[in-house]
Amino acid sequence: MTASPHITELLPAYALGCLDQPEAERARAHLGECDACRAELEVYEEVVAELMYASRSVAPPPVALKQRILDSLNPSRSVSGPSLRVKTWRDLMSGWSRPQFAFGITALVLIFGLLLANFRLWQRVQALEQQHASVEHIHTVMLMGSEIAPEAHAVLVMPENGEQGALVVDDLPPLDEVHAYQLWLIDENGKRESGGVFTVDATGHATVTVAGPKPLETYKAFGVTVEPLGGSPGPTGPKVLGSA
Amino acid sequence: MNYTSAKDQVLIEMIQRGDAAALAELYDRYARLVYNLALKTVGDSATAEEITQDVFFRIWEKAGQYRAERARVSTWLSSIARNRAIDILRRRNRRGDEGANPIDWTDATPEAFLADDDPEREALHALRRERVRAALKRLPETQREVLALAYFEGLSHSEMAERLNLPLGTVKTRVRLAMQKLRVLLVEEDAP
Numbered sequence: 001m002t003a004s005p006h007i008t009e010l011l012p013a014y015a016l017g018c019l020d021q022p023e024a025e026r027a028r029a030h031l032g033e034c035d036a037c038r039a040e041l042e043v044y045e046e047v048v049a050e051l052m053y054a055s056r057s058v059a060p061p062p063v064a065l066k067q068r069i070l071d072s073l074n075p076s077r078s079v080s081g082p083s084l085r086v087k088t089w090r091d092l093m094s095g096w097s098r099p100q101f102a103f104g105i106t107a108l109v110l111i112f113g114l115l116l117a118n119f120r121l122w123q124r125v126q127a128l129e130q131q132h133a134s135v136e137h138i139h140t141v142m143l144m145g146s147e148i149a150p151e152a153h154a155v156l157v158m159p160e161n162g163e164q165g166a167l168v169v170d171d172l173p174p175l176d177e178v179h180a181y182q183l184w185l186i187d188e189n190g191k192r193e194s195g196g197v198f199t200v201d202a203t204g205h206a207t208v209t210v211a212g213p214k215p216l217e218t219y220k221a222f223g224v225t226v227e228p229l230g231g232s233p234g235p236t237g238p239k240v241l242g243s244a
Numbered sequence: 245m246n247y248t249s250a251k252d253q254v255l256i257e258m259i260q261r262g263d264a265a266a267l268a269e270l271y272d273r274y275a276r277l278v279y280n281l282a283l284k285t286v287g288d289s290a291t292a293e294e295i296t297q298d299v300f301f302r303i304w305e306k307a308g309q310y311r312a313e314r315a316r317v318s319t320w321l322s323s324i325a326r327n328r329a330i331d332i333l334r335r336r337n338r339r340g341d342e343g344a345n346p347i348d349w350t351d352a353t354p355e356a357f358l359a360d361d362d363p364e365r366e367a368l369h370a371l372r373r374e375r376v377r378a379a380l381k382r383l384p385e386t387q388r389e390v391l392a393l394a395y396f397e398g399l400s401h402s403e404m405a406e407r408l409n410l411p412l413g414t415v416k417t418r419v420r421l422a423m424q425k426l427r428v429l430l431v432e433e434d435a436p
C-alpha cells in the first residue's frame with residue numbers, strides 16, 4: 001500500500017456526501033488536522049454548489065412564504081431592531097427630529113438622485129460580483145422596444161470571451177404559429193449573424209440561451225426581428241428590439 | 245443601507261446583527277434556487293416549502309457560524325438546503341415509501357424558464373445553468389447516473405452499488421471521475 005498521509009481520493013465523495021460511514025469518519029478526522037486537504041475539499045464543495053444551478057426552475061416558491069419566514073424570525077436576537085421593509089417615505093422620515101428634517105430632505109434628494117443615477121450601474125456590479133462569481137467578467141446589454149413594440153425590453157448577458165450568453169425578454173407580443181423572433185448579432189461592418197430563434201409565452205416573456213460564431217462581446221449591436229418560424233439567414237421582418 | 249447592492253457576504257454580516265431586511269434580500273436572491281432544488285429532491289411542494297423555510301431560518305440563526313474564508317455564501321446555502329432535503333428523503337425511505345422515478349439533470353422541458361422579477365438575475369442564472377448543464381453533458385451517462393443518485397437521493401457508495409448492482413469499486417471510481425471532471429470544467433476553466 002502507498003503511504004500517502006492525505007485523503008485526496010476521498011474528497012470528491014466527501015463533498016458530495018456519499019462516503020460510507022467508516023470512510024466518512026476517517027475523512028472527517030483527517031480534515032480536522034490537515035489544511036491542504038481542507039482547501040482541496042472546498043474546491044469540490046464549490047462543484048457541488050454549482051449543481052444547484054443545473055436544475056430548471058419549475059415553480060416559484062409561494063409568494064406568502066417569504067413573509068412567513070420573516071414573521072417567524074426571533075426579534076430578541078436583534079441588536080438594532082429589524083429594519084424590515086424600510087421602503088416608504090414615512091418610514092424613512094420617522095425617527096428624525098425636527099431640526100434635522102430640512103437637512104434630511106436635502107440629503108434624501110441627493111441620495112435618491114445618486115441612487116437613480118447609479119441604479120443600473122450597481123445592479124450590474126452586484127450581478128457581476130454576486131450571481132456569477134464563478135465567471136470573471138460579464139457584459140450586460142439592454143435592448144429597447146422599437147416603435148412597433150414600444151413596451152418590449154430585454155437584457156442580454158454574456159461572459160467575457162464567451163460564445164454563449166443569455167437573453168431575457170419581457171413584454172414582447174406573442175406571435176402567430178408561423179412566426180418567431182430572431183436575435184441578430186451585428187458586427188462592426190454591419191454584418192448580421194443569427195444569435196438564435198425564440199418565441200415568447202403568453203405574457204410576452206422568454207429566457208433564451210444565445211450562441212454566436214464569435215465571442216458575443218465582440219459584436220457592436222444586437223437586434224430582434226420577426227421572422228418565419230425557424231428563422232432566416234438574414235433579417236427580413238420588422239425590428240422589435242434593438243440595443244442602443 | 246442599500247441591500248440590493250450588498251455582497252452576499254455583507255448580507256450575512258448584517259444578518260448576524262439581526263437585520264431582517266438583509267435576510268429578505270438573501271431570500272430574493274436564492275429562494276427560487278433553494279425551493280426548486282428541494283422540490284426536485286423531495287417531489288412535493290409542501291415539503292419543499294418547509295425546507296426553504298428551514299434553510300432561511302437556519303441562516304438567520306447560524307449566520308455567526310459562517311466563515312467567508314471557507315466557502316461562498318451560495319455554497320454554504322446550497323449545502324444546508326441539500327442536507328435538509330436529503331435528511332427528509334432518508335427518513336421517508338426508512339419508512340418504506342421508496343423514492344419514485346430516478347431524478348437527474350436531463351429533464352428536457354426546453355427553454356421553459358420561469359420568469360424572475362429581476363430579468364438580469366434571470367439571465368445570469370440561465371447562463372450559469374447552461375454552463376453547468378453543458379459540463380454535465382460531457383460526463384459519460386454512467387458517471388452522471390451515480391452523481392444524480394448521490395446528489396438528489398443522498399445515496400452512499402454502498403447504497404448506489406446495491407441499487408445499480410455494481411461492484412463498490414466501480415461506483416467509487418465513477419463518482420470520483422465525475423467530480424474531478426466537473427472540477428476541471430466548472431472551477432478550473434474559469435481561471436482567467
Ligand SMILES: [Zn+2]
Binds near residue numbers: 006034035036037
Ligand atoms: Zn491531508
